[in-house]
Every structure is written in structure tokens, then in C-alpha cells.
Amino acid sequence: MELLAQQMANGIVLGSIYGLLAICLVLIFGVLDIPQFALGAMAMLGGYVVFLLGPIVGYWVSLLAAMVAIGALGAVVQRLVFAPLRKAADVTVFVAAFGLVLIFQGLALVIFGPDPRQVPPSISGSLVIGGVHIAYHRLVIVGVVLAVFLALQWVLRSTRAGRVIRAVGQSTTGAQVVGIPTGRVAFAVMILGSALAGLAGGLLAPISQAMPLAGDSLTINAFIVIILAGMGSIGGALVAAYIVGLVESLGATYLSQDFSQLYSILLMLIVLLVKPSGLFGKKVSRV
């Protein structure tokens, strides 16, 4: 029973990180129509920012620095890569996004080497409840992701800026003709999504270490999450992320560690067979 509770706690933590990255993907895909495969690699770079700056300025300031640095990287990527490809074929954008993954991984490999780097947590120690040990940093991860989710929900639903972002996501042409600078909105969303990826990487680094390939499984799982959830809902993405985290954690414990990635993929396939629009996806009629 303790093992089950322990693995469920781990699954929620894992799901929180996947959820944060999935929310970034939903935001960016919703507004820019770009499957930003490089977000996982950008999160990995965020982990290295915390690794580098944490010992000097402390964890929290380094986490903020990771958000700023990766947000700035997102701005550069949007300006130099995706904006010029605005009218390019989908496959070109796909290849560009994959190219970015290779570039970022290569950079990390050249600068930091292949070995994992240990990153100290935000708070040391663990909370023990009924024999279940939960590191304080893991609680921080769950709390921060929930706070980010609630803040995003508020911005998107209750502010004018949020409605403008949703408008651009629904009809770029319609948004332009009522005076919305869609290019600037897209730029801002890419920066926001990238900064949140930096946050995800900075949060994850203390529990998984900083290493060049750390972003791969993040990206794969975040895409599984948004396919499982159905595109368009950040709330649905977060719930689906918890499900994926739990399935992965429990599957690795009770079935086999070797196939931990496979369980969530199988779940995704089953859901797609039963409900092709995803767990929370709705058929949206176009006007």
C-alpha cells in the first residue's frame, strides 16, 4: 500500500512536469500552428541554466533566470526560424523544429559534455506521510505547476489580452481585420511558451539531473499528453498529464521499468481508438 501511494505521488510529480510542457505546446500550437518539438530541448537548456547559476545566486533566482533566458531563446527562434517560415509547408516547419532539437542538444553536449550534472533542489528534505516520502522539491514542482496553470487560465479567460490570444488561435484572418497585430501576439506567445519550458526544465533538473538528452522523453510525453487530452484545452492537458505520469510511474513499478514509456503510448492508442478527438477534445464547428 505504501509502495502504491509512493508511486502515485511520483506519478503526480512527473505528470506536473509533462503537464507544464504540454500546456506550452497547446499555447504555441493553438496560436502559431507550430508543433514546437524543440520545447523539450529548451527545457533541458533551462535545467543547465539552473545548474550554472544555482550555486551562485540560489535556486529561485536561477529558476527565474532560466525562464528569462529560455524565453529570450524563444524570441530568437521565432524571429529567425518560425516567422520566416510563416507561409512555408507544414513539413518544412516540422523539419525546422527537429533541426532546433539537434542544435540545442549538440550545443549542450559541446558545452557541458555527455555526463549528467547534479542540480541541488529548491528545498532539502522530505515530507513523510504514513510511510510515504515526498521530497519538498517535488511538492514545489506540483505547487508551481498548479499556480502557473491557474494564472494562465485567469489570463486566457478573464483578461482582454487572453481573449485576444484566443481570438488569434481561432481565426488569424478574422483577428487581423479587426486590428489585432497577429505577428506580435504570436511572438509574445512563443516567448511565454518558451519561458515556461525553461521553468519546467529548471524544476525538473534537481530530480532528474541536467543532461543533453533530458528533453527527449519530455517532448515525447508532452505530445502524448496533448494527443491523449485532445487539442485546445490546457485544463484537459494538465489532467491528461497526471494520467500519463501515473501510468508511467505505476507501470514501471508493477510491470517493468524497461517499458515505462510504452504504457502511456498504449494508453494513448486505446483512447484514440475509442475517442479519436481525445479525452477532452471537442469537435469544433467552423463558422
Place this chain on the structure above:
Amino acid sequence: MTEALTLRDVDRRFGGLKAVDSVSMTVSEGEIFGIIGPNGAGKTTLFNLISGNVSTMSGAIELYGRRIERMPVHRRARLGLGRTFQTSQLFAGVTVHENLEIAEVSSRRGVGGWLGSPTARRTVEAERVDLEAWDLADKGERLAGELTLFEQQRLALAMTLAAGARVLLLDEPSGGLVESEVHQLMELIRGIRDRGVTVLVIDHKMRLMMQLCDRIMVMALGAVITTGDPTEIAADARVRELYFGRAPVRGVERNERTGGPDPADAHTWRAGPTS
């Protein structure tokens, strides 16, 4: 009379096809200006050039004397150029109120105008857009995607005014509407003009155009054939040839050669029913 919109020698080519060929025109403030022509005449491309959805290759476009042909779409919109499309470009997943609010908010300069709670709606929206006037009073909380075609059309018109349009481009506004709705639409467009908004309209329903427009420009193969008031247009031999061939035949449903717009007889364009 103030010139609201002026085009001088505007050109647009797609590969070897001259979609818009050296078009010049002037529309006065408060005018309802129609553009007609067979399919492929370049009417919608001309609208796209004016609104900025397609860029010009040469020529000048002026909105109230200001050159706009190099401006992006959103800047033209902020200068008062509104537009509706043949295929609705409403924000289907949000409510009627939210659609209007997005249009109203976006007309403000800078991100500063976008911050703040939407519940604190400025009175501007209430002044500019009275939902009752658009017969949408009980639809405020409905999703735009759930509205009927005519309701969507009315919402699209209301949104252009909420966004502060002074010159409005209407592309096939009567498309898919039934007879009674076309009559209502005509009254709505006249009402918009009465607010001081200049209206340019493309439509294939010829009687609607003849009854609604102050002047009409006829296009074919990207070029302007003639411009005049509806009576002149109905009597113009080149226009009659364009739509009916050399000898007008009563009762012909559609001109097969030109893909002409309407089964209407030129003699009844102005006085007859709208479809």
C-alpha cells in the same frame, strides 16, 4: 465631397494571370459603392489588395488621403478599414459578446489597452454596438459558431463597427441568405451608411446591388469595364454583353459563357425584387 478610398493603377499578378489590372477608383465618404463582374473578374482580389490580405505589385491605395498599400492588415484596420468575408471569419468558439469585445479591444493602440478585466466593459462598446439594433440581443452569451448564417453575418457587421470601421468592405454579404433576409441585410447596410460609414460591396445578387448602391463599378478579367450609377450600368451595352451576351434573352437562368451572377433581366434590375 471627401474621398474615403482612392486606388490608382493598382496591379496584382499571380504567375502569368493578371488578377487585377491597373485598377483606379475613388469612393466618396458615405457612399455605397458596388463592384460587380463575372466569376474571376478580380473583385475579391481587389478587396484583398485594399484590406492588405494580398499585397499590391504596383499602384497606390489611399484611405482618407493616407497611403496604406504597404501597411499590414491590422494597421489598415486600425485606421478604420473594416472587412467581412465570403467565408465567415468570426471567432467561433467564443460568445457573441466576446467576439464584439475582441473587436472593440483590438481597435485600441498598444498592449496597454488589452490589459484589465473584460467585465469592466467600456461604454464605447455599448455606444458603438447596440445588440438590439442587430437583432442579437438575446444571443449575447451564445457561441458565435452556433448562430445561424444570417446571425453570423449580422455579428460580423457589428464587429466591424465595434472595431471602428469608417470604410467597410463587404464580400458577398447575401451569400446563402433567403429573400427576406436579403431585404433585412439591405436595410442594415443602409443603416451602416447612415452612421457615416462608407461601404464597398461585392455581391452576385444583381437586384440587391442595383437597389442598394449609389455607384457600381464593373470588372472583367481584372480590369475596370465601366463605373456609373445603377441606371447607367443597367443600360451600358458593354455590361449587358458581359452578362447576357450580345442579345439579352428573357428567362435565361445563368450566362454559361461568363458564369454571370444572376438570372435577372437587365430591364428589371432596379425595380424588381432582390433575387
